[in-house]
Amino acid sequence: xxxxxxxxxxxxxxxxxxxxxxxxxxxxxxxxxxxxxxxxxxxxxxxxxxxxxxxxxxxxxxxxxxxxxxxxxxxxxxxxxxxxxxxxxxxxxxxxxxxxxxxxxxxxxxxx
Amino acid sequence: xxxxxxxxxxxxxxxxxxxxxxxxxxxxxxxxxxxxxxxxxxxxxxxxxxxxxxxxxxxxxxxxxxxxxxxxxxxxxxxxxxxxxxxxxxxxxxxxxxxxxxxxxxxxxxxxx
Numbered sequence: 385x386x387x388x389x390x391x392x393x394x395x396x397x398x399x400x401x402x403x404x405x406x407x408x409x410x411x412x413x414x415x416x417x418x419x420x421x422x423x424x425x426x427x428x429x430x431x432x433x434x435x436x437x438x439x440x441x442x443x444x445x446x447x448x449x450x451x452x453x454x455x456x457x458x459x460x461x462x463x464x465x466x467x468x469x470x471x472x473x474x475x476x477x478x479x480x481x482x483x484x485x486x487x488x489x490x491x492x493x494x495x496x
Numbered sequence: 497x498x499x500x501x502x503x504x505x506x507x508x509x510x511x512x513x514x515x516x517x518x519x520x521x522x523x524x525x526x527x528x529x530x531x532x533x534x535x536x537x538x539x540x541x542x543x544x545x546x547x548x549x550x551x552x553x554x555x556x557x558x559x560x561x562x563x564x565x566x567x568x569x570x571x572x573x574x575x576x577x578x579x580x581x582x583x584x585x586x587x588x589x590x591x592x593x594x595x596x597x598x599x600x601x602x603x604x605x606x607x608x609x
Contacts, residue, residue, distance in 0.1 A: 416596040427498060427586050427600030428539070473539060480594040481552040482527055486539040 386411060388476050390487025397494050403461040405490045407474035410455065414476035419459050422471045464494045500601035502587050508607045514575040517604045521568055521589030528570040529598060530562055534583040545570060546593040577608045
């Protein structure tokens, strides 16, 4: 119940295309859903986040769509660029700690 | 640069040995988190400290221990090392305890031979 399932494991997109990564969870106590971006040799960095009372959040080319009833959320990267090539992790938080449960990660490659 | 400093960046040691990983959080951050990243397990939460006190615990092995010192830096001690402990160990920090916005360091890569 503490798991966050992420798919796909890897994704190849052409430059200018839309990248979509999906996550699903079971624990309805999760109250915060961030996405982290990780480049090789670096630590994860917060990209965008959403709370369950909002169905969509957009920041630039990055959008989170959240479906509370289905317990699913997804990251959409519009106009994908080679610089977006990285590993993306969805995560979920419960309670008043900062403890995050991470998905397994998606390695995105954007081809020029 | 996240402002979180981890040392050492790389560490190679033998089975049965003990190592200490060090983390300096961002200036002003009170909370420190340790995560283990391996290929097959992804990012696994180990433990969180807030202002010197343990706040949350994950699947941290009994062979592992951590503490946060009065100057807020933290150390993760790994003992009786096994081959399977080889992984990237990340430290993250945040100002408050309940935020999901963590700032990660660049990690300490541990190789156990």
